[in-house]
Amino acid sequence: xxxxxxxxxxxxxxxxxxxxxxxxxxxxxxxxxxxxxxxxxxxxxxxxxxxxxxxxxxxxxxxxxxxxxxxxxxxxxxxxxxxxxxxxxxxxxxxxxxxxxxxxxxxxxxxxxxxxxxxxxxxxxxxxxxxxxxxxxxxxxxxxxxxxxxxxxxxxxxxxxxxxxxxxxxxxxxxxxxxxxxxxxxxxxxxxxxxxxxxxxxxxxxxxxxxxxxxxxxxxxxxxxxxxxxxxxxxxxxxxxxxxxxxxxxxxxxxxxxxxxxxxxxxxxxxxxx
Numbered sequence: 001x002x003x004x005x006x007x008x009x010x011x012x013x014x015x016x017x018x019x020x021x022x023x024x025x026x027x028x029x030x031x032x033x034x035x036x037x038x039x040x041x042x043x044x045x046x047x048x049x050x051x052x053x054x055x056x057x058x059x060x061x062x063x064x065x066x067x068x069x070x071x072x073x074x075x076x077x078x079x080x081x082x083x084x085x086x087x088x089x090x091x092x093x094x095x096x097x098x099x100x101x102x103x104x105x106x107x108x109x110x111x112x113x114x115x116x117x118x119x120x121x122x123x124x125x126x127x128x129x130x131x132x133x134x135x136x137x138x139x140x141x142x143x144x145x146x147x148x149x150x151x152x153x154x155x156x157x158x159x160x161x162x163x164x165x166x167x168x169x170x171x172x173x174x175x176x177x178x179x180x181x182x183x184x185x186x187x188x189x190x191x192x193x194x195x196x197x198x199x200x201x202x203x204x205x206x207x208x209x210x211x212x213x214x215x216x217x218x219x220x221x222x223x224x225x226x227x228x229x230x231x232x233x234x235x236x237x238x239x240x241x242x243x244x245x246x247x248x249x250x251x252x253x254x255x256x257x258x259x260x261x262x263x264x265x266x267x268x269x270x271x272x273x274x
Contacts, residue, residue, distance in 0.1 A: 064139030108146025
């Protein structure tokens with residue numbers, strides 16, 4: 001390991017230790033953070049609402065970006081979708097939001113991106129007071145695929161899903177990762193088994209009717225199979241809209257209010273008789 005890398009890692013560890021001593025955050029808005037992933041420092045973004053106080057538990061939104069925001073500039077992940085909506089109407093998003101970033105050329109189902117996404121959640125939960133009953137996963141396009149994939153692999157974390165312009169069948173030149181549902185099943189079974197895996201998680205799906213990048217049938221299929229699984233699911237299909245359905249979806253405050261209303265039953269609140 002190079003001397004420069006050692007210094008960067010030691011600086012990160014020291015800053016994390018100091019933060020543990022005093023967890024009052026001086027700033028709100030979008031804040032760049034660092035975390036150590038496989039001995040590499042990785043940047044991600046956290047949004048703290050203006051009303052943030054370190055005296056109560058906050059809902060957490062995890063946003064998975066699309067293919068165009070991959071790379072090593074974490075600010076890119078905040079420029080589209082959720083981040084853009086927050087900047088326009090911040091009072092509609094009274095939550096801490098985390099924006100992990102997938103490296104260039106990778107896919108949200110790849111092991112490194114999975115790890116970055118899940119570790120960013122763990123880091124935020126260590127640094128801030130998070131309400132474990134209100135952790136929401138959302139994403140668009142490639143990130144929509146990531147929501148289906150990550151929710152099916154880690155179904156016990158999420159209180160609700162908001163999936164926008166997302167596919168279930170891998171595309172864009174990416175193959176299904178080993179041991180994923182997409183690697184085990186194809187055709188109608190792929191949608192059915194994915195729906196079965198996430199059917200206990202309240203879900204809202206949004207897609208553009210005329211999407212030329214991710215076929216609208218991807219979302220229609222998931223909606224159909226989630227209904228068959230007796231899931232709590234809603235579906236918005238935007239007439240005449242192409243791939244960018246996310247500007248409308250994140251401005252759909254009925255859906256956003258619904259998202260914040262979802263609370264997961266965990267721990268002592270769980271009633272096995274229901």
